[in-house]
Amino acid sequence: QKIDITDTNAVLQYGAASQKNIADFSGSTLNNVRTKDLGDVGGMLSDLVVELKGLNFDEDEKKGFLGLFKKSQQNLATMRAQYDRAELNVDKIVEQLEQHEVVLLKDISMMDKMYEKNEEYMKELTMYILAGKLKVEHLRQVELPEYVKKANETGLPEDAQAANDFANMIGRFEKKIHDLELTRTISVQMAPQIRMIQNNDSLMAEKIRSSIMNTIPLWKSQMV
Secondary structure, rough: OOOOOOHHHHHHHOOOOHHHHHHHHHHHHHHEEEEEEEEEEEHHHHHHHHHHOOOOOOOOOOHHHHHHHHHHHHHHHHHHHHHOOOOOOOOHHHHHHHHHHHHHHHHHHHHHHHHHHHHHHHHHHHHHHHHHHHHHHHHHHHHHHOOOOHHHHHOOOOHHHHHHHHHHHHHHHHHHHHHHHHHHHHHHHHHHHHHHHHHHHHHHHHHHHHHHHHHHHHHHHHHH
């Protein structure tokens, strides 16, 4: 009932705040993806695998009991040296992965809030669209016929022009509603995109956690 299509500025601004919220929101979502390079995390996980598999020993053994004994001593010393180096590198990689894990967990939580906010904006925009359509229906079925009827009854050119102007105003308002519907489509598409980003973060966080809690302890157990 508050919609006044004769106010050009009001028509232009109709639902504009909600449109801007969604436009800004889609930009912030894109920036969130841009600024987070999961390739670094993947590289660290690969480095971790390299370190865990990097302990190679010469299997050739010298002939005789003495040669075998010396070879075992050499192997043991080599193994200890390589393990110490690998453990140091592994610890550094784990420290970096844990930092990334904290960031990922924060992002996952933030994505839940973003999803809720997007839903809020979408509902707000839907309200404007539904209200606008109800208004258009009333204008076309009730108010416009009155303008046309008056123009037909009086035959005056100014009344005919008034009816034509009013019809054009309704048309412009309908275009505005269509524009809002396009913006709403962006918001609808944003929901699965947010969940997809969140799912990717969750998978990477799970890989990090599995490496820290399972792969590395198993490796150390095997070394023992």
